[in-house]
Amino acid sequence: MNRLKVGVLFGGNSSEHDISIASGEEVLRHLDRVKYRPFRLFINRDGSFDFPLPLIREMDVVFIALHGSNGEDGVIQGFLDTLKIRYTGSPLAASNIGINKIYSKLLWSYKGIPTVPFNIVSSISACREYNLPFVLKPSSQGSSLGVGIVDNLDQVRKVYEKAATFGDAVMLEPYISGLEITIGVLGNEKPYALPIVAIVPKNKFFDYEAKYKKGFADEIVPAKIPRKTALRAQHIAVEAFKSLGCRGFGRVDMFICSNEHILVSEINTIPGFTANSLLPKAAKASGITMFELIDRIIRYAIPIPY
Numbered sequence: 001m002n003r004l005k006v007g008v009l010f011g012g013n014s015s016e017h018d019i020s021i022a023s024g025e026e027v028l029r030h031l032d033r034v035k036y037r038p039f040r041l042f043i044n045r046d047g048s049f050d051f052p053l054p055l056i057r058e059m060d061v062v063f064i065a066l067h068g069s070n071g072e073d074g075v076i077q078g079f080l081d082t083l084k085i086r087y088t089g090s091p092l093a094a095s096n097i098g099i100n101k102i103y104s105k106l107l108w109s110y111k112g113i114p115t116v117p118f119n120i121v122s123s124i125s126a127c128r129e130y131n132l133p134f135v136l137k138p139s140s141q142g143s144s145l146g147v148g149i150v151d152n153l154d155q156v157r158k159v160y161e162k163a164a165t166f167g168d169a170v171m172l173e174p175y176i177s178g179l180e181i182t183i184g185v186l187g188n189e190k191p192y193a194l195p196i197v198a199i200v201p202k203n204k205f206f207d208y209e210a211k212y213k214k215g216f217a218d219e220i221v222p223a224k225i226p227r228k229t230a231l232r233a234q235h236i237a238v239e240a241f242k243s244l245g246c247r248g249f250g251r252v253d254m255f256i257c258s259n260e261h262i263l264v265s266e267i268n269t270i271p272g273f274t275a276n277s278l279l280p281k282a283a284k285a286s287g288i289t290m291f292e293l294i295d296r297i298i299r300y301a302i303p304i305p306y
Helices: 017-029 054-059 076-084 091-100 101-111 152-164 208-212 228-244 278-285 290-301
Strands: 006-009 035-044 061-064 119-121 134-138 148-149 170-174 179-187 197-201 218-221 247-255 261-266
Touching: 006 017, 006 054, 017 035, 035 054, 061 076, 076 091, 076 218, 091 101, 101 228, 101 261, 134 152, 134 228, 148 152, 152 170, 179 228, 179 290, 197 278, 228 247, 228 261, 247 278, 247 290, 278 290
Parallel strands: 006 035, 006 061
Antiparallel strands: 119 170, 134 148, 134 170, 179 197, 179 247, 197 218, 247 261
16 A cells, blocks of 8 residues: 655644654654655744745645644635645634634524623723723634733733733633633544543643643543533534634533533634643543544544545
């Protein structure tokens, strides 16, 4: 059997460059060498390609392990579409909507999918009109970059300026004190949910440090929640995934409030593949190894006869 050429695209010039490197290296390590011939398609921090650009045209499929802007927002997807090269994960439109928390929340609300309410704030003074505590975040960043909780008005300036440094619209959401969960979704026409991961951060919320440094959060999978609630949450996650037109794989972040009410927070169309990442942990809990997970994601991108 001829091995398929799989180019792993990672690095990039987004604020999540380092996380993308960790994800890309993990994908390369777990590509089945019997089925696939791997190629490193690394993009430098300045956006330059660290490989001959014509090489990308030789790939049977590109595994996108880029996070954040120019990787998760539809830019690279559009580039590959133009070249008629198959790639893993969601298409251009779903990627572009998914990374933008404003657009995705508006679409979910239209579809009747419960989501965390929000407002767009354009100044520090505007924030002072809302009840404490609240969360400020940029509208199009991942890995909790630029996200902060405001407990008192003295914190507003610092947290707002941190969120605004990313150049996106700044969103204000009420602080949700419920259980934070995340649900991996796999598939194309008939996507399905993986076991639920409950997140109990040791910091005040699941920030960048808690996500990527071992020991800063307890991640319980499968989550210890009532079966009825778990099934409802998994159903909502799949509907949130489908409503944006996502495909292949993704991860939906949610809250379970004290009254068992479920609220969708956001979607990650290219979640991490690091050693500490949540999608591989959820897959493992359902008996899917990292090798098998990578294999399934590639098969969703390009039909492979076995």
